[in-house]
Amino acid sequence: MFTGIVSCVGGLEAVEERSGDTRLRVDVAGLPVGRLALGASIAVNGVCLTVTAREGTVVAFDVSRETLALTTLGRLAPGARLNLEPALTLADPLGGHLVSGHVDAVGEVVAIEPDARSTRVTFRLPEGLVRYVARKGSLCVDGVSLTVNEVAGDRAGVNLVPHTLGHTIMSDYRPGTAVNLEVDLVARYLERLLGEQGRQTSTAPDRP
Helix, strand or coil, X not given: CECCCCCEEEEEXXXXXXXXXXXXEEECCCCCHHHCCCCCEEEECCEEEEEEXXXXXXXXXXXXXXXXXXXXXXXXXCCCEEEEXXXXXXXXXXXXXXXXXXXXXXEEEEEEEXXXXXXXXXXXXXXXXXXXXXXXXXXXECCEEEXXXXXXXXXXXXXXXXXXXXXXXXXXXXXXXXXXXXXXXXXXXXXXXXXXXXHHHHHXXXXX
16 A cells, blocks of 8 residues: 655666566665565555566566556656655654555646646546546545545646656656556445345345
8 A cells, every 4th residue: 555645756777577567667766675576565656566576776567468558658768757656654743644556546737737737637537537536535646645626527627736746757647657556445445345245135035
């Protein structure tokens, strides 16, 4: 689990093809050394990956074809900047919201506008994801916990304060940039529970 509060920005050192899937080598110099053990989980642009090797401050992650297909990681080239966050511990403050690191879909930046000292960014969401996003709810974008300002059609708008722009890859965003999206866990589980409840009600025998 993660909080959506990015710890640092790292750099993609290499992309290696390995028997049909991929190994990413990432410079994670800004992360605490104690969080870089083999088997540790790190959110990379919002995707939960497992450390499989380490050489100094460069760690390796093996990425499956499923992950490559459903996230932006398969589109990255060496030199790309990456949002990094180590897994949450019971001693860490929950500064954002609970994030699993399991990306739901890829969205797209459609507009960027100044808004006083912050920046307003509008994302296009895949059709099947819109129902999980609510005004003043939480949305994780490339591993960053954000508050949704409004939802209209397939668009969701957020405001990015200067700190967020200065400490994440979001300062690199341009219209057309593809982003990893993860909706709030509560919304997904509520849909599941309500769906099960509805099915049980519809199949229950009539009582005399």
